[in-house]
Amino acid sequence: MESIVFAFVVPAVAMILDSLFGDPQSLPHPVRFIGQGLDLFEGSARKVGLNMRAAGWVAVILFGIGAWSIAEVLVAIPYVGILIALYLAYAGLALGCLVKDARRVAFLLDTEDLAGAREALSMLVSRDTSKLDPAGIRRTLAETVSENLNDGFVAPMFYLTIFGPGGLWAYKAVSTMDSMWGYRTERYKDLGRAAAKTDDLLAFIPARLTAWALLLTGWKRGLNYGEAKVRFEEDARKMESPNAGWPMAVAAWLMNGQMGGRAVYFGEKKEKPILGPKGRGWDRDMIRTLIFLCKSAGHRIGWVFIIGLGWLQLAF
Structure with a gap:
């Protein structure tokens, strides 16, 4: 009975x-503890003069x-372990927060509070938002919502339904590390290399599942399914990541x-590959439809994971 609870009830x-x-x-929140631990680790590694690339690994x-x-020890505590597992699973998923913030x-932006929209967007992205016009804000918002559908929800749910809370938080530890250190700046280009490579590996399958979940959800909603299906893979491969x-290319074409x-990152301009139809901007209705699309796709694939991949926990 307990294994069924962990496999199906906890993620659901x-x-x-x-x-x-x-x-x-x-x-x-576990992410805050991980972040504090990473800050201490980085400070110690630099203080003693460790090789930064080795320190990253x-x-x-x-x-x-x-x-x-730590997660596995906590969820094994008698009586309260299931409650801890539930909290760890809940805290590891971020689709609700992504939708709310988006x-x-x-x-x-719709109420013409441009300064407020820029500030709120800056909480979601690492690029400079201070000079974005309404069109730039909407485009940036579309990019981060579609990309973070995988990073913040699909990938954590994938590892939760296969490996339980321990697997989820192993993934989240690497993802948090990549978020903090995964920049090609002078400070992090060596330290963050291991986290970036590991995160790329762990997110490889979930990212593709996210894309197909978006595509199928878009088909059910009568969006631009035909062209998206034909063209998204070619565009997806243009990105450095x-x-x-x-997920970004599918969303753009749909x-x-x-x-x-x-885009501007840390004061430097960067030309990112064009995904989707060149020159087509985002309006109010498109953004709201995209947010709903990502929420629906996330929930659809979440239930598929729970029903399908949950059986793997029972098998092992």
Whole structure:
């Protein structure tokens, strides 16, 4: 009975809680502990003069195994272990928070609060948003919503339904590390290399499943399915990341809106590959449809994982 609870009930309830309440920001959150640990690790590694590339690989192994082990110990505690498992699963999913934050940016823009929209968007992306016009805000929002559908929800759910909370938090540890260190700046180009490579590997399958979930959901909603199906894979491969382009390209073609183009990161201009129909902007209705599309696709594939991949937990 307990194995059935962990395989099916825990991920199902966690997904429902995430949809209803979003991220439990007012409670002790594992990501914050991981982030604090990574800051301490980086400071110590630089202080003692470790080779940064080697230190990055040590961090991947140490934090990945550590997160898995701590989660497994906690969920094995008699009586309360199931409640802890539920909280760890819920805290590891971020679709509800993504949808809520994206809708806030869209609302601020729709009410002509350009400064507020820029500030709210800056909480979701690493690029500079201070000079974005409404068209740039909508395009950037479309990119981050479609990309983070995988990073914040599909990939964590994938590992949760196969390996339980331990697997989810091993993935989240690497993903958090990549978010903090995975930049090609002078400071992080060596330290973050291991996290970026590991995150690329772990997200490889989920990113492609995310793309197909979006495509099938778009087909059911009568969006630009035919052209998206034919063209998204070619566009997806234009990106530097082996994974980010997959959900982004599908969303761009389904919605008939361009993604990519010029963006500013850490004061430097960067030309990103064009995904979707070149020159086609995003309007209010397109953004709202995309947010709903991503939410629907996430929930659809979540239930597929729970019903299908949950059996793997029972098998092992």
